[in-house]
Amino acid sequence: MRLITAYNPPASPTRTRPAERAPLRVAAVQQRWHRDPAEHRAALLEGIRLAAAEGARVVCLQELTLSPYFAVVRKADHPAPAEPEDLLTGPTFTFAAEAARECGVYVHASLYERAPAPGGEDDGLGYNTAILVAPDGSLAQRTRKTHIPVSEGYYEDHWFRQGPAGADTFPVVQVDEARFGLPTCWDQWFPEVARAYSLAGADVLVYPTAIGSEPGHPGFDTQPIWQKVITGNAIANATFMVVPNRIGAENGLTFYGSSFIVDPYGRVLAQAPRDEPAVLVADLDLDARRDWLELFPFLATRRPDAYAPLTAER
Numbered sequence: 001m002r003l004i005t006a007y008n009p010p011a012s013p014t015r016t017r018p019a020e021r022a023p024l025r026v027a028a029v030q031q032r033w034h035r036d037p038a039e040h041r042a043a044l045l046e047g048i049r050l051a052a053a054e055g056a057r058v059v060c061l062q063e064l065t066l067s068p069y070f071a072v073v074r075k076a077d078h079p080a081p082a083e084p085e086d087l088l089t090g091p092t093f094t095f096a097a098e099a100a101r102e103c104g105v106y107v108h109a110s111l112y113e114r115a116p117a118p119g120g121e122d123d124g125l126g127y128n129t130a131i132l133v134a135p136d137g138s139l140a141q142r143t144r145k146t147h148i149p150v151s152e153g154y155y156e157d158h159w160f161r162q163g164p165a166g167a168d169t170f171p172v173v174q175v176d177e178a179r180f181g182l183p184t185c186w187d188q189w190f191p192e193v194a195r196a197y198s199l200a201g202a203d204v205l206v207y208p209t210a211i212g213s214e215p216g217h218p219g220f221d222t223q224p225i226w227q228k229v230i231t232g233n234a235i236a237n238a239t240f241m242v243v244p245n246r247i248g249a250e251n252g253l254t255f256y257g258s259s260f261i262v263d264p265y266g267r268v269l270a271q272a273p274r275d276e277p278a279v280l281v282a283d284l285d286l287d288a289r290r291d292w293l294e295l296f297p298f299l300a301t302r303r304p305d306a307y308a309p310l311t312a313e314r
Helices: 037-053 091-103 185-189 191-199 223-237 288-295
Strands: 002-006 024-030 058-060 106-113 127-133 139-144 172-175 178-181 204-206 240-243 247-250 253-256 260-262 268-271 278-284
Touching: 002 268, 024 037, 024 240, 024 260, 037 058, 037 091, 037 278, 091 106, 091 127, 139 172, 185 191, 185 223, 191 223, 223 240, 223 260, 260 278, 268 278
Parallel strands: 002 278, 024 058, 058 106, 178 204, 204 240
Antiparallel strands: 024 278, 106 127, 127 139, 172 178, 240 260, 247 253, 260 268
């Protein structure tokens, strides 16, 4: 598995006083899905162990970590529909907790969560859920994907319901001196998500991702646009972005990898190739967020009183 490192973070160009927080070392594991569950877990665990050996404090895994990307077809048309799993007793949490305890790191993972609809009815859907598991194997945070794609090859609305809206839609979790937000994939296209997390004080957003080819537009490579949008949201909100994508071909989709870690100035600290397993390990200069917002105070100069059109129904 290829190891790509970015230690000794680049200087914060707007710094006017010494940093108050130590750098935080994080990692992203890029993998394909393996049909054999034991082989798949072993491949992910290899990446976690490699990141931990490099001193990573947090190791981030791809969307639907233990699963194939089953939403490539509608649930009714799937020959073997995936079943949602219980959050704390299912295979994903169990795997992440075992890896976290073994390696002494925080492990971030993603799963198809079994949960009733907010009204209590059974609508046949679950949540696309991101979790962060602490080194002692306990659940540090759970966040449900807010926005659900509905496009060809990404029929997630047939599998997942939207994460509930409310005061805890964009929770942050403390890891050492950093605050993390845990949105998921399609959320990365919405500037409102990054802004909400930034307003909540998040230093780092992790976007577990499953994105690749477009079945209806086979000649259109969205990878450059995808990366530019996430990078732009990092700049506009002074957040680090950690983006683990998957690789390989699954049911007609070819995932384009290119996992990356970017800082609040839009500088790519580490990037994976499009088509091979890799582990990215980077040091984050956490106070780059403070420095950038002091020069360009995006949050302090907002105009919430003018934003009513953003919440209007379309």
